[in-house]
Amino acid sequence: MTASKSTKELLDKIKTLEKDAADRKKAEDRLKKQSEFLNSVLESLSHPFYVVDANDYSIKLANSAALKSGATGTSTCHALTHKRDTPCNSTEHPCPLEIIKKTKQPVLVEHVHFDRDGNPRNVEVHAHPILDENGNVTQMIEYSFEVTERKRIETAIKESEAKFRSVAQSAKDAIITADKAGNIAFCNTAACQMFGYREDELIRQSVSILMPERFREAHEKGIGNVVATAKSNLIGETIELFGITKAGSEFPVELSLSTWISGDDPFYTGIIRDISERKQHEKERDALIDNLKKSLTKVRKLSGLLPICASCKKIRDDKGYWNQIEAYIRDHSEAEFSHGICPECSEKLYPENHREQIKKVERSGKN
Numbered sequence: 001m002t003a004s005k006s007t008k009e010l011l012d013k014i015k016t017l018e019k020d021a022a023d024r025k026k027a028e029d030r031l032k033k034q035s036e037f038l039n040s041v042l043e044s045l046s047h048p049f050y051v052v053d054a055n056d057y058s059i060k061l062a063n064s065a066a067l068k069s070g071a072t073g074t075s076t077c078h079a080l081t082h083k084r085d086t087p088c089n090s091t092e093h094p095c096p097l098e099i100i101k102k103t104k105q106p107v108l109v110e111h112v113h114f115d116r117d118g119n120p121r122n123v124e125v126h127a128h129p130i131l132d133e134n135g136n137v138t139q140m141i142e143y144s145f146e147v148t149e150r151k152r153i154e155t156a157i158k159e160s161e162a163k164f165r166s167v168a169q170s171a172k173d174a175i176i177t178a179d180k181a182g183n184i185a186f187c188n189t190a191a192c193q194m195f196g197y198r199e200d201e202l203i204r205q206s207v208s209i210l211m212p213e214r215f216r217e218a219h220e221k222g223i224g225n226v227v228a229t230a231k232s233n234l235i236g237e238t239i240e241l242f243g244i245t246k247a248g249s250e251f252p253v254e255l256s257l258s259t260w261i262s263g264d265d266p267f268y269t270g271i272i273r274d275i276s277e278r279k280q281h282e283k284e285r286d287a288l289i290d291n292l293k294k295s296l297t298k299v300r301k302l303s304g305l306l307p308i309c310a311s312c313k314k315i316r317d318d319k320g321y322w323n324q325i326e327a328y329i330r331d332h333s334e335a336e337f338s339h340g341i342c343p344e345c346s347e348k349l350y351p352e353n354h355r356e357q358i359k360k361v362e363r364s365g366k367n
Contacts (some may be wrong), residue, residue: 049143051130052077052097057087060139068116077142081113081123096127097140104129104137113144122151174272178207180265182223194274196246207270212244232268235259243272251276 042049048066050059057076059066066080077097078087088095088111099107106128113123123144130139168175174191178184187202195202195210202209208216222232234257243253254273259266307316314322326337346353 045143047143047145049141050077050080052140052142054097054101054130054137054139057097081111081144083114083118096125096142100127100129100140101137104131104135110147111144121146122148171271174274175269176202176207176210176272177267177269179267182206182208182219185267191272194245194272195243201246210243212242212250215241232257232259240275243274252279 042061042063045063046065048063050062050066052058053060057078059075059077059080076087078084078095082088082093087098093111094109096107096109099109106126108127109125111123111125112120114120124147125142125144128141129137130141132138168186168188171188172190174194175186175188176184176191177186184202184205184207187199192199192202208219211219234255236258238254238256240252240254242250244250252275254275256271257268258270259268261267308314308325309316309322313325315325315328316322317328323331329335330337341349346357
């Protein structure tokens with residue numbers, strides 16, 4: 001009985017060991033499959049992915065995309081990406097691992113990494129902590145996306161915006177940009193001076209603040225139509241309307257409107273010119289023209305054939321009356337007369353006085 005019992009116990013232990021071995025094999029197979037799946041996922045990534053040791057910055061795991069950059073089993077993250085012997089420590093390129101050690105939170109930073117050939121590349125670095133059972137950071141998962149082209153575009157946009165602001169701020173005309181809701185997104189110095197506001201008083205305000213009250217309701221309806229139809233009859237046109245200053249003074253302006261798209265949103269830019277001086281000049285010009293027309297009308301009354309007496313030189317008017325020539329001209333123009341006598345008439349009408357005048361002239365000539 002004792003021998004039989006011992007044999008049974010031995011067989012049970014063997015079965016247990018076999019079961020444990022089978023369970024271990026299954027677990028190892030699962031781990032292998034999980035590892036293969038993980039490697040497959042990592043290898044499918046087109047961007048560098050690696051796991052960094054939190055103590056010595058060494059790379060413990062890397063995918064093929066990272067290996068193409070020169071990563072090895074003994075590489076450090078700073079040697080791989082920055083071609084340097086020490087970790088990043090600048091404010092421009094803060095070390096994500098050092099940030100994670102302090103915060104134990106994921107972090108996103110932008111760095112300049114260098115490829116295998118030493119060419120700089122702008123990258124967006126995503127880093128995530130791996131914590132032990134005590135909550136300490138032991139490793140860091142890091143993956144990065146190249147954003148060189150995006151940074152180039154961003155730089156070009158910033159330069160373009162800087163040029164636009166420089167041109168806009170130096171312009172004598174007011175330049176105002178509004179979003180699709182009609183709220184002011186940009187205004188130049190000339191706009192502030194023209195309407196009497198500070199820049200911070202205009203930004204995010206409706207452009208209707210710059211127009212007289214009687215026009216605002218129509219403006220709001222127009223904005224609603226533009227939002228609904230994405231069309232405006234004013235785009236590309238130059239129109240005249242009235243603006244109003246912060247102090248409430250109205251003045252005539254000339255508006256040229258254009259539109260442009262940023263992302264999916266439309267924006268509208270208006271160039272506004274104060275035409276008060278021009279309108280005053282036009283008013284003065286119109287008054288001068290009117291006066292000239294009236295003067296020309298009077299002068300035209302003397303044009304054409306005038307019926308004049310061949311003997312007494314009287315002129316017959318439109319009513320059939322005969323008038324002295326000076327009276328007719330005076331009534332039909334702005335001319336006035338001052339009367340005198342010519343030498344011929346003086347000799348004919350006053351011969352004695354005429355001869356006496358000639359003698360005086362002769363005597364004065366001799367002296």
